[in-house]
Amino acid sequence: MKDYKRILVTAALPYANGPLHIGHLAGCYIPADIYVRYQRAQKRDIKFVGGSDEHGVPITIRAMKEGISPQDVVDKYHAIIKDSLERMDVSFDIYSRTSNKIHHQTASDFFKKLYDDGLFEEKETEQYYDEKAKTFLADRYITGTCPICGNPNAYGDQCEKCGSSLSPEQLINPRSTLSNATPVKKKTKHWYFPLQQYEPWLKQWVLEEHKDWKNNVYGQCKSWLDNGLQSRAMTRDSNWGVKVPLPNTEGKVLYVWFDAPIGYISATKELTDQWADYWCKKDTKLVHFIGKDNIVFHCIIFPAMLKAHGNFVLPDNVPANEFLNLEGDKISTSRNWAVWVDEYLEDFGGMQDSLRYVLTANAPETKDNDFTWKDFQERNNSELVAIFGNFVNRTFVLMHKLTKGKVPPFHNEIADELDKELIKSIEKSKTVVEDAIEQYKFREALFEVIDLARKGNKYLQEKEPWKKAQGNKEHGTSQNTSGQNQKLIDNCMHLALQLTANLAILINPFLPSTAKKMLHMMKVVDKMLDWENAGKLKLLSVGYSLRPPELLFRKVEDEEIKKQIDKLKGSPKETAMNASESNQQTNQAALKSTIQYDDFAKLDFRVGTITAAEKVEKADKLLKLEIDLGFEKRTVVSGIALHFKPEEIIGKQVTVVANLAPRKMRGIESNGMILMAEDAGGKLKFINPDEQTANGSSVS
Numbered sequence: 252m253k254d255y256k257r258i259l260v261t262a263a264l265p266y267a268n269g270p271l272h273i274g275h276l277a278g279c280y281i282p283a284d285i286y287v288r289y290q291r292a293q294k295r296d297i298k299f300v301g302g303s304d305e306h307g308v309p310i311t312i313r314a315m316k317e318g319i320s321p322q323d324v325v326d327k328y329h330a331i332i333k334d335s336l337e338r339m340d341v342s343f344d345i346y347s348r349t350s351n352k353i354h355h356q357t358a359s360d361f362f363k364k365l366y367d368d369g370l371f372e373e374k375e376t377e378q379y380y381d382e383k384a385k386t387f388l389a390d391r392y393i394t395g396t397c398p399i400c401g402n403p404n405a406y407g408d409q410c411e412k413c414g415s416s417l418s419p420e421q422l423i424n425p426r427s428t429l430s431n432a433t434p435v436k437k438k439t440k441h442w443y444f445p446l447q448q449y450e451p452w453l454k455q456w457v458l459e460e461h462k463d464w465k466n467n468v469y470g471q472c473k474s475w476l477d478n479g480l481q482s483r484a485m486t487r488d489s490n491w492g493v494k495v496p497l498p499n500t501e502g503k504v505l506y507v508w509f510d511a512p513i514g515y516i517s518a519t520k521e522l523t524d525q526w527a528d529y530w531c532k533k534d535t536k537l538v539h540f541i542g543k544d545n546i547v548f549h550c551i552i553f554p555a556m557l558k559a560h561g562n563f564v565l566p567d568n569v570p571a572n573e574f575l576n577l578e579g580d581k582i583s584t585s586r587n588w589a590v591w592v593d594e595y596l597e598d599f600g601g602m603q604d605s606l607r608y609v610l611t612a613n614a615p616e617t618k619d620n621d622f623t624w625k626d627f628q629e630r631n632n633s634e635l636v637a638i639f640g641n642f643v644n645r646t647f648v649l650m651h652k653l654t655k656g657k658v659p660p661f662h663n664e665i666a667d668e669l670d671k672e673l674i675k676s677i678e679k680s681k682t683v684v685e686d687a688i689e690q691y692k693f694r695e696a697l698f699e700v701i702d703l704a705r706k707g708n709k710y711l712q713e714k715e716p717w718k719k720a721q722g723n724k725e726h727g728t729s730q731n732t733s734g735q736n737q738k739l740i741d742n743c744m745h746l747a748l749q750l751t752a753n754l755a756i757l758i759n760p761f762l763p764s765t766a767k768k769m770l771h772m773m774k775v776v777d778k779m780l781d782w783e784n785a786g787k788l789k790l791l792s793v794g795y796s797l798r799p800p801e802l803l804f805r806k807v808e809d810e811e812i813k814k815q816i817d818k819l820k821g822s823p824k825e826t827a828m829n830a831s832e833s834n835q836q837t838n839q840a841a842l843k844s845t846i847q848y849d850d851f852a853k854l855d856f857r858v859g860t861i862t863a864a865e866k867v868e869k870a871d872k873l874l875k876l877e878i879d880l881g882f883e884k885r886t887v888v889s890g891i892a893l894h895f896k897p898e899e900i901i902g903k904q905v906t907v908v909a910n911l912a913p914r915k916m917r918g919i920e921s922n923g924m925i926l927m928a929e930d931a932g933g934k935l936k937f938i939n940p941d942e943q944t945a946n947g948s949s950v951s
């Protein structure tokens with residue numbers, strides 16, 4: 252590590268058009284908070300800034316749809332996001348917002364400086380204009396028919412049905428979402444930032460000087476730079492955002508990705524009069540925590556802007572995480588496929604540390620990872636409760652039983668190998684944890700802490716202090732033996748308690764509210780959590796009396812997990828999927844991409860007969876089918892309830908995908924899928940052999 256005098260940490264600005272979900276937390280807020288809490292414990296000069304990103308097209312669209320002003324939209328979501336972050340103990344020094352005056356001024360000044368230095372290219376282009384609404388239309392404001400798949404509601408930048416990225420020119424029958432009018436082309440002027448001029452410098456700075464960046468970050472930068480950079484428009488036609496600070500530019504604002512990162516600077520200004528120390532002095536270490544979708548903006552565009560401006564430091568590191576998926580599917584705000592943080596905190600009150608734990612243990616640090624409720628329960632119950640919580644609880648219970656609720660002395664003369672080994676582990680963990688955190692490897696650091704608690708459990712198990720106490724009581728042992736036994740008990744409990752104090756220090760960056768509870772039990776002040784105390788063995792004084800144990804974590808029951816899964820599966824996303832399966836379609840679905848024979852050969856289709864069918868409770872679209880495959884009977888859950896009555900289809904032959912992995916739907920395990928044909932009108936028909944065929948016959 253270079254010799255830095257101060258650290259400035261930023262975490263991505265969440266977009267204020269929806270609440271916070273677990274993907275946001277795992278992507279940047281939890282890792283950033285761990286890093287910051289650790290550096291604070293190290294007594295380093297550090298500031299942690301963030302805020303809501305409140306400009307951009309999706310917010311204006313949302314406002315229009317809800318019939319409210321964009322300010323109303325951002326006020327609503329900024330409050331929800333800020334509250335969720337606070338309740339998750341994400342300890343920003345300031346959490347600001349880009350609709351603040353100070354930000355408008357800062358972003359405006361930044362733009363003006365680049366303009367005055369003659370860095371922008373002024374270009375006139377033709378863009379779509381809505382003559383009825385009298386406004387230029389951003390790509391998102393234009394809808395039309397997708398030329399690739401025929402989806403009639405594709406956007407001017409993307410078709411959400413087939414995933415193609417589009418330009419408005421490609422849409423068939425383009426319409427304005429504002430007025431439904433057909434947009435016309437009109438000339439408009441914008442200011443472009445010539446990124447290509449910074450390409451040689453960026454190649455040197457990123458590719459040569461920052462080989463230490465995470466592989467995923469470095470790789471993405473390299474591919475952008477290898478593909479070559481182009482001028483990028485830094486202004487837009489809109490009335491919502493930071494106004495372009497030039498004469499005769501009514502109806503033009505700064506591009507949201509120009510103004511948003513400047514939000515970090517504005518927030519620091521709002522936080523402290525010393526803001527310039529953090530942004531302009533070379534001995535500042537600037538670290539941006541983000542998700543992978545923001546890499547190009549934080550590693551290429553924003554640094555180029557900072558370089559062009561000339562007064563600011565550049566990021567030392569951008570430890571971006573990959574994505575966190577949810578139950579095997581991409582988290583999506585628009586499809587409501589998410590675990591919303593505010594709802595989690597309602598359902599699991601006081602359990603913010605359990606979520607912080609799971610999101611760190613399962614963090615997408617090097618690749619996309621999957622959050623499942625089962626895994627959440629498993630990690631909470633078998634790691635937090637059974638290892639960490641269990642060790643602390645046992646230690647406190649035993650201490651009250653065997654050493655009168657006080658810290659016993661340590662008798663050096665009888666210390667044995669187990670004691671020495673534990674002491675070594677405590678000392679070593681400190682180094683392992685700090686090295687890992689400094690390298691942004693938070694999972695590794697957390698596992699080390701849990702592993703230390705595991706060693707504590709093993710130590711108690713091997714020492715069995717309760718047996719020695721039992722021996723004293725039962726056998727009326729001699730004074731000597733009894734004294735010796737008490738000394739052994741003392742040593743064991745003394746070390747277990749010092750280990751508990753160490754665990755509080757080490758877990759504090761990850762699970763701050765747990766560390767706080769532990770401080771309370773040990774009757775010590777916050778200062779004990781200073782990192783310099785980690786690895787030490789005299790944290791709790793001999794003879795000091797401690798409080799009774801408190802429960803650090805609680806078990807998560809099957810019932811709670813089932814409730815969460817049901818909630819997720821019953822969300823509009825699932826219904827939307829079913830709806831699109833059965834919907835009136837005016838166009839045939841697009842052909843999927845070509846596969847090789849080997850791909851096809853992996854599928855095992857079999858003929859079967861439906862022997863029983865019933866509706867699935869509380870699921871309008873699902874039928875539970877029993878299917879005889881000849882060699883075995885299968886339960887298959889199928890989304891055909893709106894098309895067929897259960898009694899109508901018993902006895903029908905069907906084609907089953909027989910080697911599909913089982914999937915639980917509404918608590919029922921579905922073992923396979925039946926093939927259906929869907930016509931353009933959305934009607935479903937069974938695919939079956941044209942004559943009765945033996946069940947189990949293979950289809951190829």
Ligand SMILES: [Zn+2]
Nearest residue numbers: 397400410413
């Ligand atoms: Zn399409």
